[in-house]
Amino acid sequence: MPPWWQGAVIYQVYPRSFQDSDGDGVGDLPGIVARLDHLVALGVDAVWISPFYPSPMADFGYDVADHCDVDPVFGRLADFDALIAAAHARELRVILDYVPNHTADTHPWFQASRASRSGPKRDWYVWRDPAPDGGPPTNWLSEFGGPAWTFDPVTGQYFYHAYLPQQPDLNWRNPEVQDAMLAVLRFWLDRGVDGFRVDAIHHLVEDACLRDNPPNPDWVPGQSPARRLLRTRTMDQPEVQSAIAAMRRVSNAYPGQRLLIGEAYLPIDRLMAYYGEALGGFHLPFNFHLLSTPWQAEPIAALIRRYEAALPEGAWPNWVLGNHDRSRVASRIGAAQARTAAMLLLTLRGTPTIYQGEELGLTDVPIPPDRVQDPWEKRVPGLGLGRDPVRTPMPWEAGPEGGFTTGTPWLPLGQDHRAASVAAQAGDPGSMLALYRALLALRRREPALALGTIAAVAAEGEVLRYERLDAATGRRLLVLLNLGGAEQGLDRCGTPLLSTHGAPPVAGRLRPHEGLVLAIEAG
Numbered sequence: 001m002p003p004w005w006q007g008a009v010i011y012q013v014y015p016r017s018f019q020d021s022d023g024d025g026v027g028d029l030p031g032i033v034a035r036l037d038h039l040v041a042l043g044v045d046a047v048w049i050s051p052f053y054p055s056p057m058a059d060f061g062y063d064v065a066d067h068c069d070v071d072p073v074f075g076r077l078a079d080f081d082a083l084i085a086a087a088h089a090r091e092l093r094v095i096l097d098y099v100p101n102h103t104a105d106t107h108p109w110f111q112a113s114r115a116s117r118s119g120p121k122r123d124w125y126v127w128r129d130p131a132p133d134g135g136p137p138t139n140w141l142s143e144f145g146g147p148a149w150t151f152d153p154v155t156g157q158y159f160y161h162a163y164l165p166q167q168p169d170l171n172w173r174n175p176e177v178q179d180a181m182l183a184v185l186r187f188w189l190d191r192g193v194d195g196f197r198v199d200a201i202h203h204l205v206e207d208a209c210l211r212d213n214p215p216n217p218d219w220v221p222g223q224s225p226a227r228r229l230l231r232t233r234t235m236d237q238p239e240v241q242s243a244i245a246a247m248r249r250v251s252n253a254y255p256g257q258r259l260l261i262g263e264a265y266l267p268i269d270r271l272m273a274y275y276g277e278a279l280g281g282f283h284l285p286f287n288f289h290l291l292s293t294p295w296q297a298e299p300i301a302a303l304i305r306r307y308e309a310a311l312p313e314g315a316w317p318n319w320v321l322g323n324h325d326r327s328r329v330a331s332r333i334g335a336a337q338a339r340t341a342a343m344l345l346l347t348l349r350g351t352p353t354i355y356q357g358e359e360l361g362l363t364d365v366p367i368p369p370d371r372v373q374d375p376w377e378k379r380v381p382g383l384g385l386g387r388d389p390v391r392t393p394m395p396w397e398a399g400p401e402g403g404f405t406t407g408t409p410w411l412p413l414g415q416d417h418r419a420a421s422v423a424a425q426a427g428d429p430g431s432m433l434a435l436y437r438a439l440l441a442l443r444r445r446e447p448a449l450a451l452g453t454i455a456a457v458a459a460e461g462e463v464l465r466y467e468r469l470d471a472a473t474g475r476r477l478l479v480l481l482n483l484g485g486a487e488q489g490l491d492r493c494g495t496p497l498l499s500t501h502g503a504p505p506v507a508g509r510l511r512p513h514e515g516l517v518l519a520i521e522a523g
């Protein structure tokens with residue numbers, strides 16, 4: 001039997017924007033429980049919940065002030081226990097966000113660390129003397145704009161932060177830090193979680209010799225200022241691998257295959273290292289390459305072939321169309337192609353992750369300047385880097401604020417999103433939601449899709465095609481995706497199982513933007 005996560009579909013919940021239960025305008029854990037049946041009806045197997053730990057919310061929960069509790073805005077630990085029980089009762093697995101690279105600056109560890117140069121927690125973070133001119137020790141840049149070093153007058157040294165100054169980096173070279181952070185994994189595993197999505201893993205360790213990062217010759221104005229430098233000395237350092245292996249040993253000690261997913265935006269060849277030596281690393285290093293590949297048949301076919309070919313022996317693939325950090329897929333490629341993309345995501349070989357709202361075809365929501373929340377947008381305004389547009393609340397019903405809250409939502413819902421609510425789409429067989437449900441049901445029915453092999457990945461003009469095969473039964477499926485707006489001739493016959501266009505396919509034709517799954521005769 002393959003492990004559960006290989007045949008599974010994961011759904012990401014961004015808890016601030018999923019469902020509010022107490023009218024404060026921010027989603028919470030009881031809200032998630034109240035909406036679990038949406039996930040059951042959708043047909044996913046696991047829910048990954050972005051951070052809900054106590055946090056000053058400088059980065060909306062990715063600045064953790066206590067790894068082993070729940071922020072009051074999201075509820076209490078008892079609500080978490082209730083969530084796990086409710087999810088498991090529905091056979092939904094629960095995956096938490098684990099943020100090992102940094103903490104909040106309000107975390108007691110950092111408070112102790114910054115208090116004195118000689119305190120026992122000083123070395124838990126990355127402190128360095130100023131450069132001879134008094135400036136930062138290196139040229140390293142923060143992902144969210146400005147230098148990655150902040151001077152702390154209390155002790156006269158700089159501390160390093162890959163992200164905000166309110167997110168100081170932990171020093172993973174310190175064994176005490178490793179022990180403390182591995183204990184966090186055990187805390188939640190003991191409470192019954194089924195796995196973790198590990199945040200920003202490629203940032204975990206920096207060059208010990210403090211060498212500068214080289215300039216990026218490809219940077220052009222308008223791109224994130226952090227990209228002015230190549231992150232040769234601050235990302236993907238060799239020591240990251242031993243830390244991942246240590247996390248994996250912790251998860252391996254628990255029964256039932258607790259899943260470890262790594263967040264690392266890396267080229268394919270480097271990403272593969274994150275499966276670990278003889279696969280002792282992440283079960284699934286997130287594959288974000290569909291986010292950056294031009295939405296055309298040839299580049300996507302090439303990506304699939306390259307990614308599949310690069311997988312180490314025994315490694316299981318995975319695919320992603322979006323998350324709480326990236327422009328929503330329907331905005332990137334348009335409403336028509338978002339349907340084709342859904343078919344791609346759910347018929348490729350590997351574990352797919354759906355970002356909340358993708359199943360409704362939600363688009364990015366323009367945020368008025370006075371409602372901007374994301375610190376990235378505030379620090380580097382005007383470049384379109386802000387992530388608020390992709391984090392707006394889920395519309396559940398037609399009513400005020402889409403049924404998300406009885407109060408004022410922390411971010412506005414899209415005006416057009418109310419019409420796209422779950423309730424509105426649930427009764428419409430032509431809706432995006434209906435397509436997602438049908439795709440997930442098909443995936444459940446067809447072992448060739450959930451666990452089969454993939455072959456014959458090719459682009460023919462604007463049509464992307466590939467086959468999925470269930471070796472045990474010989475069942476063969478052909479997936480045809482028209483990534484263009486023109487009708488295409490169809491040279492293969494077979495039994496149509498599902499079209500993105502709902503109505504039965506036109507014989508011998510692939511309609512504009514149509515995706516089709518056919519069962520084909522063996523041989």
Ligand code: NOJ
Pocket residue numbers: 059062063099163199200263324325
């Ligand atoms: C990646 C997370 O997805 C993002 O939302 C966050 O801001 C950074 N890591 C820092 O934790």
